[in-house]
Each structure stands twice: as structure tokens, then as C-alpha cells.
Amino acid sequence: MDVVSRGFVGRRSEPDPRIPPGQYLESAFPVLSIGATPNVRTETWRLDVSGPGGDTGSLTWADLMALPTEKVTVDLHCVTQWSKLDTTWRGVPVAAVLDAAGVDVADARYALVRGHGGYSTNLPLADLLDGRAWLAHTYEGAPLAPEHGGPARLLVPHLYLWKSAKWVSGIELRREDTPGFWEQLGYHEYGDPWREQRYVGD
Ligand SMILES: Nc1nc2c(c(=O)[nH]1)N[C@H]1C(S)=C(S)[C@@H](COP(=O)(O)O)O[C@H]1N2
Numbered sequence: 618m619d620v621v622s623r624g625f626v627g628r629r630s631e632p633d634p635r636i637p638p639g640q641y642l643e644s645a646f647p648v649l650s651i652g653a654t655p656n657v658r659t660e661t662w663r664l665d666v667s668g669p670g671g672d673t674g675s676l677t678w679a680d681l682m683a684l685p686t687e688k689v690t691v692d693l694h695c696v697t698q699w700s701k702l703d704t705t706w707r708g709v710p711v712a713a714v715l716d717a718a719g720v721d722v723a724d725a726r727y728a729l730v731r732g733h734g735g736y737s738t739n740l741p742l743a744d745l746l747d748g749r750a751w752l753a754h755t756y757e758g759a760p761l762a763p764e765h766g767g768p769a770r771l772l773v774p775h776l777y778l779w780k781s782a783k784w785v786s787g788i789e790l791r792r793e794d795t796p797g798f799w800e801q802l803g804y805h806e807y808g809d810p811w812r813e814q815r816y817v818g819d
């Protein structure tokens with residue numbers, strides 16, 4: 618056993634099939650925020666949703682808490698090349714959130730999701746509705762910490778983590794795509810980590 622394993626000392630381990638190309642395994646949970654962490658209180662929390670037809674709806678924290686929650690264990694992939702495996706969250710599927718807001722999504726194809734502090738990010742609406750996107754409020758069994766987007770953040774783990782807007786304040790449903798904060802600065806409009814869609818044109 619010793620003889621066999623000695624050959625591997627100092628070498629990198631086999632590539633993990635759960636780590637996308639160009640990523641490395643991170644065990645900590647780094648914080649990446651533009652600007653300071655806003656103090657968002659659940660007492661005054663609101664999520665404003667608007668539809669392409671001009672209709673609007675909004676949810677309070679109590680509205681959000683009344684919606685069915687899912688517990689998910691997912692891998693996170695940040696465009697700065699760290700990936701973190703097996704993170705466990707609780708949150709409300711975005712489809713249920715939009716349903717509760719009562720906004721007509723029929724004509725919408727894209728979403729621009731806004732977070733406190735001026736942040737925004739754009740995604741195809743389909744990616745928010747297909748059961749792989751949540752408004753997450755619990756991380757590893759505890760209320761989501763402010764630096765990670767608490768009280769509630771978007772969680773879209775099949776895309777690079779910049780698409781998971783922290784301190785979510787609004788979801789604008791649109792007919793046409795429009796770039797968010799990082800997308801205006803040259804990041805990819807979709808951001809699939811398995812296709813290494815880091816920057817425009819990737
Ligand atoms: N509101 C807001 N959301 C945000 C950001 C931000 O600066 N503001 N940064 C994004 C980026 S670039 C990344 S990589 C992830 C980081 O999430 P974390 O700090 O919980 O690791 O949040 C994303 N969501």
C-alpha cells in the first residue's frame with residue numbers, strides 16, 4: 618500500500634468530475650461583493666416583481682416565508698475559479714416566488730434580477746423557472762449571513778455564481794435581454810461553468 622501511494626505524494630489528485638474546467642476546489646466560502654454589505658432587515662424586506670406588460674407585484678418577508686421551501690445540496694462555481702461542493706441551502710423555488718407575485722410572465726423571456734447596492738444580473742427566464750433556481754434564505758441550517766446575501770439571495774448554481782444576486786430586491790421580467798452589472802463589464806450573458814462561459818464570446 619505504502620509503495621503504491623508513495624508515487625502520488627506531491628502530485629495533484631485525479632481531476633474531480635464535479636469540478637468544471639479551469640476551476641479549483643475551495644473548502645472555505647469566500648465573500649465576493651461590490652461595496653459594503655447592506656443591512657437588509659426582514660421587517661422591511663420587499664421583493665418587487667415587474668412584468669413586460671407593465672404589471673407589478675411585490676412580496677413581503679411573511680409572504681416569502683409562507684411559500685413552500687425546498688432543501689437542496691448543490692455545488693457553487695465562481696468565475697474567479699473556485700468551486701465549492703455540497704453546499705446545503707433552503708429556499709423557495711423562483712417559479713413559486715413569481716407565481717405569488719401574480720405578475721403575468723406570458724410574454725417574458727428574460728429576467729434582470731436586482732440586489733441592494735446597485736447590483737444586477739440578467740438570465741433567461743427559463744433558467745429561473747425550470748426548478749434549478751431558488752430564493753435562498755438558509756445556508757447550512759442557519760439564516761443566510763448578511764455577507765453571503767442574507768436575508769435572501771438568488772441561488773442559481775448551474776451558472777457561475779455572479780448570476781446568484783445577493784440581497785435580492787427586485788426581479789424585472791422582460792421581453793428582451795439586457796446586461797446586468799458584470800455583463801455590462803464584459804462577462805458572459807449566460808455563464809455556464811461547464812462551457813467556461815466567463816467572458817463575452819466564450
Ligand atoms: N448584490 C450583489 N450580489 C452579488 C454580488 C454583489 O457584489 N452584489 N457579487 C456576485 C459575485 S461576483 C459572486 S462570485 C457571488 C459571491 O457570493 P458569495 O459572496 O456568497 O460567495 O455573489 C454575486 N452576487
Ligand SMILES: [Mo]
Nearest residue numbers: 649695696779
Ligand atoms: Mo464573482
